[in-house]
Amino acid sequence: MSLSVRALTLAVAVLVAVIVPARGAEVTADDTARFLAGMQPSADSPLQPLTKDPAWQRHARFFDSAFAQLEQRQLSKIRAWSDSNLAAPKPTMFYMFSGPDFLYADAFYSKATTYVLSALEPVGAVPDLSRLPRGGVGAALYNVERSLGSVLSFSFFITKQMKVDLHAGEVSGTLPILYVFLARSGKTIRDVKPVVLDAGGTLSIGADAAARNAVHGVRITFAGSDGVEKTLYYFSTDLSNSGVKASGFLKFCATLAPGNSLIKSASYLLHSGNFTTVRNFILANSATIIQDDSGIPLAYYGSKKWRFFPFGRYLGPIDKFPGAYQESYAELFRRAQPIDFGIGYRWRTHESNVLLSVRLPDDGTGAAEATPSPEEPPPPRPRPRKPRPPAPIPPPPLRDGFWFWR
Incomplete structure (x- = not known):
């Protein structure tokens, strides 16, 4: 090829490159999660230039500090506790009334391969x-920080506050929080898809808003450092008796059962007669249940069906939830083992309680099925006088960590 032809070819190539620029790299869900979590996205990500913004750099420093404190104060200790006390967890874990709290789901049940989270908050x-x-x-990062304020300081979302924070701006709902928790838990997001459950519990990919009694959610596939692919489902759904009766949510969960369950900071809803269906589902479909006292009242566990392992200290509910004190719980916790972390509404280590309930094998006689039915709850027992539980101490400033209120 002559020099003039080569020059012409090069000129044409440059002109084409100017008129039709090369297609930029895609903004992946994993890069988005890392960016929102204050972690560097991949080198070729279109988000990379935004990390030069002082607002993002401040956000990254804040999250680096806050998650490091949370890891040291709670998460590492929860994982160690779980490794010592859970012998053979099932592949599935159910976390009702969870909000976007993948962080504690992963800490308590890190060996699960399918996580099912559910609450009212939108996807x-x-x-x-x-x-x-x-x-x-900058506004999006600020809203994410506000949404995580309580969880980072304590261990729960404050529902009323979250309803405001998760509807603010273009980055909304539980999805950005799930992204942050996945990234900060060392996970790599591989795929994110909207999903819908019909009334029969059949899962469909997509978001058919017209489907009758449809439950909308998201399916996230991800992997940890070991490369094992796992699945996280989050469903926005009403867990009251009327809500689960009209939806296919529990039917879908039944296809993944038996599993393990986590109940934390659940506003004592499972003490109510309006949540008997989901309560009975958890009892019937869980090999182990980890809960604080806001979970299932002790009277609804069959004593021949479950073995109880209490940890920590039971001081009764905080003043926001009067009438939920359990004398049987207090009696059980008189023989509790100590824990070195805090969870729930009484989030300080020396005030927290954790109950690990392990389902016993059925001996074939049916005697193990001792759980009272929701239609005929056990008669109330006379409650002896008890000292008033101490009032909760005001939370520390945000710099001390994170927390959730459900």
Whole structure:
């Protein structure tokens, strides 16, 4: 090829490159999660230039500090406790009334391969952050920080506050929080899809808003450092008796049972007659249940069906939830083993309680089925006078950590 032809070819190539620029790299869900979590996205990510913004750098420093404190104070200790006390966890874990709390689901049941989280909070959306208007990224990061404020300080979401925070701005709902928790837990997100459950519990990919009694959710596939692919489902659904009766949510969960269950900071809803269906489902479909006292009242466990392992200290409910004190719980916790972490509404280590309930094998006689039916709850027992539980101490400033209120 002559020199003039080569020059012409090069000129044409440059002109084409200017008129039709090469297609940019895709903004992946994993890069988005890392960016929202204050972690560096991949080198070729369109989000990489946004990490030069002082707002993102401040956000990254804040999350680095907050999650390091949370890891040291709670999560590492919970994982160690779980390794010591859970012999053979099932592949599935159920976490009703969870909100977007994958962080504690993973800490308590790190060996699960399928996580099913459910609560009223909407799934929401995370747009392409590289296309947000000027100032939009800083606002999004601020809303994420506000949404996580209570969980980082204590161990639970404050529901009323979360309803405001998770509807603010273009980055909304539980999805951005799930992204942050996955990234900060060392997970790599491989795929994210909206899902719908019909009334029969059949799962469909997509979001058919017109489907009757449809339950909307999201399915996230991810992997940890070992490369094992896992699945996280989050469903926005009403867990009251009327809600689960009208939906296919529990029917879908039954296809994954038996599993393990976590109940934490659940507003004592399972003490109520309006949540008997989900309560009975958890009891019937769980090999182990980890809960604080806001979970299933002790009277609804069959004593011949379960073996109880109490940890920590039971001081009764905080003043926000009067009438939920359990004398039988207090009696059980008189022989509790100590724990070195705090969870739940009484989030301080020396005030927290954890009950590990392990399902016993059925001996074939049916005697193990001793759980009272929701239609005929056990008669109330006379409650002896008890000293008033101490009032909760005001929470520490946000710099001391994170927390959730459900």
